[in-house]
Amino acid sequence: MICIWIYLWINDNEVVESIGKIFVAVVSFVAALGFLIYGGRLFVMLRRFPIESKGRQKKLHEVGLSAFDSSASLDVLDHPILNLFYYMLTEILPSGLILYILRKLPPRRISAQYHPIR
Known part of the structure; x- marks a missing residue:
C-alpha cells in the first residue's frame, strides 16, 4: 500500500488508484474473515467454560455481541x-x-x- 501511495504521489493515475482501493478492500476482507474465524473459535471456547467461572457471561457478551455496534x-x-x-x-x-x-x-x-x- 505504501508503494501505491508513493506512486500516486509522484504520478496521479486512476488505474493505480483503483488498484489501491481493491488492495484495501481485499486486505479488509481477509482481516474480517480472520476475525470471524478466530472470534468464532473464541466464542465457542468461552461457551465451553464452566458456568460457575467468573466473568464468563461478560466475556461472551463482549466477544459475541459488541461487534454489532452500528454507531462505532x-x-x-x-x-x-x-x-x-x-x-x-x-x-x-x-x-x-x-x-x-x-x-x-x-x-x-x-x-x-x-x-x-x-
Missing part, C-alpha cells in the same frame, strides 16, 4: 497513516503480545464438576 467508527484520526499507527499501538501490538504470551497453554484438567453448555 473505525476512522479515528481522519488520516490513513495515523489510523495505522493508532490501531498498531492499541489493537495489533497488544493482541500479538497476548498471542505470544499464551502460545503454550497448560494442559486441560478434567473436573467432575465441569459440564459444557450444549
Whole structure:
C-alpha cells in the first residue's frame, strides 16, 4: 500500500488508484474473515467454560455481541497513516503480545464438576 501511495504521489493515475482501493478492500476482507474465524473459535471456547467461572457471561457478551455496534467508527484520526499507527499501538501490538504470551497453554484438567453448555 505504501508503494501505491508513493506512486500516486509522484504520478496521479486512476488505474493505480483503483488498484489501491481493491488492495484495501481485499486486505479488509481477509482481516474480517480472520476475525470471524478466530472470534468464532473464541466464542465457542468461552461457551465451553464452566458456568460457575467468573466473568464468563461478560466475556461472551463482549466477544459475541459488541461487534454489532452500528454507531462505532473505525476512522479515528481522519488520516490513513495515523489510523495505522493508532490501531498498531492499541489493537495489533497488544493482541500479538497476548498471542505470544499464551502460545503454550497448560494442559486441560478434567473436573467432575465441569459440564459444557450444549
